[in-house]
Amino acid sequence: MSSSGILKSSLAKKYAMALTGLFLCLFLVGHLLGNLQLFIPGVEGQTAFNEYALFMTTFPLVKVLSYLTYASVLFHVVDGVVLTLQNRKARPARYAVEKGSANAGWSSRNMAVLGTIVLVFIVTHMQNFWWKMHFDKAMPTQTVNGVELKDLHTVVMNFFDPAINSMAAAAAGLYVLGMFALGFHLWHGFSSAFQSMGVRHETYTPWIERAGQAFAVLVPAAFASIPLYLFLTQA
Amino acid sequence: MNLTLKVWRQNGPQDKGHFDTHQLSDVTGDMSFLEMMDVLNDKIIREGGEPIAFDHDCREGICGMCSMFINGEAHGPGRGVTTCQLHMRSFKDGDTITIEPWRASAFPVVKDLTVDRSAFDRIIQAGGYVSVNTSGETLDANAIPVPKADADEAFNAATCIGCGACVATCKNASAMLFVSAKVSQFALLPQGQPERKRRVTRMVEQMDKEGFGNCTNTGACAVECPKGIDLTNIARMNRDFLNASVTGQ
Numbered sequence: 001m002s003s004s005g006i007l008k009s010s011l012a013k014k015y016a017m018a019l020t021g022l023f024l025c026l027f028l029v030g031h032l033l034g035n036l037q038l039f040i041p042g043v044e045g046q047t048a049f050n051e052y053a054l055f056m057t058t059f060p061l062v063k064v065l066s067y068l069t070y071a072s073v074l075f076h077v078v079d080g081v082v083l084t085l086q087n088r089k090a091r092p093a094r095y096a097v098e099k100g101s102a103n104a105g106w107s108s109r110n111m112a113v114l115g116t117i118v119l120v121f122i123v124t125h126m127q128n129f130w131w132k133m134h135f136d137k138a139m140p141t142q143t144v145n146g147v148e149l150k151d152l153h154t155v156v157m158n159f160f161d162p163a164i165n166s167m168a169a170a171a172a173g174l175y176v177l178g179m180f181a182l183g184f185h186l187w188h189g190f191s192s193a194f195q196s197m198g199v200r201h202e203t204y205t206p207w208i209e210r211a212g213q214a215f216a217v218l219v220p221a222a223f224a225s226i227p228l229y230l231f232l233t234q235a
Numbered sequence: 236m237n238l239t240l241k242v243w244r245q246n247g248p249q250d251k252g253h254f255d256t257h258q259l260s261d262v263t264g265d266m267s268f269l270e271m272m273d274v275l276n277d278k279i280i281r282e283g284g285e286p287i288a289f290d291h292d293c294r295e296g297i298c299g300m301c302s303m304f305i306n307g308e309a310h311g312p313g314r315g316v317t318t319c320q321l322h323m324r325s326f327k328d329g330d331t332i333t334i335e336p337w338r339a340s341a342f343p344v345v346k347d348l349t350v351d352r353s354a355f356d357r358i359i360q361a362g363g364y365v366s367v368n369t370s371g372e373t374l375d376a377n378a379i380p381v382p383k384a385d386a387d388e389a390f391n392a393a394t395c396i397g398c399g400a401c402v403a404t405c406k407n408a409s410a411m412l413f414v415s416a417k418v419s420q421f422a423l424l425p426q427g428q429p430e431r432k433r434r435v436t437r438m439v440e441q442m443d444k445e446g447f448g449n450c451t452n453t454g455a456c457a458v459e460c461p462k463g464i465d466l467t468n469i470a471r472m473n474r475d476f477l478n479a480s481v482t483g484q
Contacts (some may be wrong), residue, residue, distance in 0.1 A: 010449045011439055011476045083449045087407035090448030092340055096241075096254065097333040099307030100406060103458035109406055111451060192452040198474025200467055 010086075016079050018193035020072040025190060027069050028219050038156060038226050047144050049153040053133060077119060084112045107184040108192070114185040121178030128159060128171075160230035172231040179220035186216035236262050236328035240275060242287055243335045248343045254333075264324030268311060269294060269301060271323050288347040294319040296461065299396030302403065303348055304335040309400035309459045317398060317461045337399050339408035341445045354445040355397050355413060361441035362434035363417040365426050376426065385423045392419035394462045401456035401464075407448030412456040414442050415472035416464045422475055432479035439476050 034056065037049045056062050100109050107114065132139060133152050140151040162168040190212030194200070199208070237260045245252030259275050266274070269291050276286035292300040301318040305311035311321045326332060334348065342350040367373060381389075393416075401412035418435050421427025427434070450469060457465050 008443075009439060009476070009480075010443050011473060012480070014449060014473070015477065083451075087409075087448040087451070090340055090408035090446055091338055091406075093338050095304060095307065095335055095338055096243075097304075097307040097335070100455070102308055102312075103404060103455040104406075104453035108451065108453040188452070195452045195466065195470055196450075196473060198470045198472075198477060200470030 010083075013079055013083055014196040016075060017083070018196035020076040020079070021189050021193045023068070023072050024076065025186070025215065027065075027072075028223075032219060032222055035223065035226055038153070038230065046142060046151070046153040047149075049156075050142050050149040050151055051144070053152040054149055057133060073122065077115070080112065080115055105188065108188040111185060111188060114181045117181035118178065118185055121174075121181065124174075125178075129155065157230060157234070160227050161234040162231070163234065168231055168234075172227040175227040176224045179224040182223075183216050183220035186219070187213060190215055236264070236323070236326070236330075238262055238271075238326065238329075239331040241331065241333045242275075242348070244287070244347050245336070245344050247346060252344070262323050264322060266323045267294070267319055268303070268305070268321040268323065269319045288345070288349045290349050291319060296320045297396060299398035302337050302350065302399060304337060304403055306333055309337070309403040310398075310461055314458070315461055315463055317396075320461070337403035339399075339402050339447065341408065341410070341447050342399060342402060350399075352397070352399050354447070355399065355410070357445065358410070358414055358438050358441045359417060362430070362437035363421075365421055366430060367426075379425050381424060388467075389420050389423035392416045392423070392464065392468055395420075395460075395464050396462060398461060400459050400461060402447060404455045404459040405448065405450075406453060406455065407451055409450045409456070410442050410445070410447040411450040411469050411472070412460060412464055412466075414438050415468035418472045418475060419468040422471060431475065432482070435472060435475040436479045439472070 034049075034052055037045060037052060039045070040048055056066075129152065132155055133150060140154050141148045142151040142153070143149070158164045160168050160172055165171065191205075191209045194205070194208050199205075237258070240257045240259055241254045242257065243252060244255045257275060257279070259271070259278065262271055262274065269289075272287065272289055279286050290300045290302055292298040294301075296317045296319060299317070301310075303310065303318045305318070305321070310316060310318045312325055313321045336342075336344050336348045337350045337352075339350075341354045342352055345351050395413060395416035397413060399413070402408050402410050405411075418438060421434060422431055452466070452469075454466055457463075
């Protein structure tokens with residue numbers, strides 16, 4: 001089979017979905033570990049977070065990883081849209097009565113909707129933090145040992161502080177909503193990626209499924225706990 | 236029992252189609268669903284109407300002809316049964332039953348509840364076979380040792396009757412369960428090895444060409460499959476296709 005043949009194949013699109021999805025799961029872990037520093041109180045936490053933010057935006061290997069992440073998100077989205085459109089075309093006439101819940105889980109049937117919510121979350125999230133860190137000239141700064149750091153820590157604190165941002169409650173609420181969508185997306189997506197790659201085994205697959213479900217609950221919950229904590233402690 | 240039946244009527248592939256509602260009384264729980272359809276058609280004919288077209292053949296769950304999407308499920312509410320094996324005792328007096336054809340662009344409606352499933356035949360023609368030397372020198376299949384577990388698994392895959400419930404059920408109208416069963420039944424056996432890579436490549440290619448949707452691993456197909464074909468087959472096909480694509484063929 002020619003190399004262009006495999007790229008056109010429905011299975012190749014599924015491999016791409018699976019690989020980019022799993023790579024983004026790794027990204028989530030890395031991003032979460034960084035975010036958890038927001039729980040460190042006082043100047044110590046501020047310094048740790050800002051030094052981490054500087055490292056993440058300047059260290060060459062991290063830069064490569066970040067471009068891979070952008071590419072994965074884009075590819076995952078475009079591939080997902082193409083697959084969804086093809087799937088719609090495969091059934092132009094809908095059933096009058098369809099009992100989807102009789103034979104499949106809710107999240108597995110709503111991956112496109114959940115993915116779209118996650119995408120909207122990512123766009124607003126990047127606008128609020130990533131954009132400011134990279135391009136905002138009015139970014140506050142913190143001086144540590146004579147070095148001036150971009151103070152992303154303060155940007156985050158202020159964003160979820162109702163005394164400074166009148167929309168802080170809504171921001172925290174929408175953040176949590178985004179994490180619910182992510183959780184349901186991962187509930188199906190994590191183990192589904194292994195199935196798409198042909199990784200299935202009588203003994204190990206139940207463990208992959210359990211790991212996926214644990215991942216789908218714990219990672220979004222940990223992410224969501226941060227804005228909730230920041231909002232509630234500053235409210 | 237008395238039933239209200241909402242049946243899809245469509246006079247050919249180009250017709251828009253609509254639901255007809257029929258009242259049917261004196262249905263007994265021991266009737267199969269198809270026998271109930273026979274009684275309904277008998278009534279329609281006596282009233283001077285055109286009987287409902289539906290596929291059926293063996294009426295014992297092995298031919299794969301009977302289809303019908305009944306109350307939102309392929310082959311109705313039962314598990315591990317075809318429509319001919321579904322009995323009216325699964326329904327209650329006064330129930331409304333909605334009966335639709337398999338809906339997929341790869342399975343165009345011929346008439347009423349009958350759809351054209353020849354897309355499956357073309358997938359088989361593309362590679363779902365084993366080329367055997369018929370010169371009289373053919374090796375006796377029983378002379379080739381096959382591990383029991385592989386033989387069982389190949390047999391399980393081979394029980395697929397090609398009814399199309401997987402396609403009908405899948406929210407994407409994907410044919411992955413059918414194709415993977417037909418790939419697996421040979422991939423697991425020694426006789427299937429020489430053509431293994433070419434087979435999976437060609438069958439997947441044909442599946443895509445027919446316009447079936449993509450698998451999103453919801454698992455609905457395996458739940459509704461009357462023969463209990465499971466998702467292991469889909470994973471095996473994903474693996475084999477990847478291997479064939481990477482290593483050539």
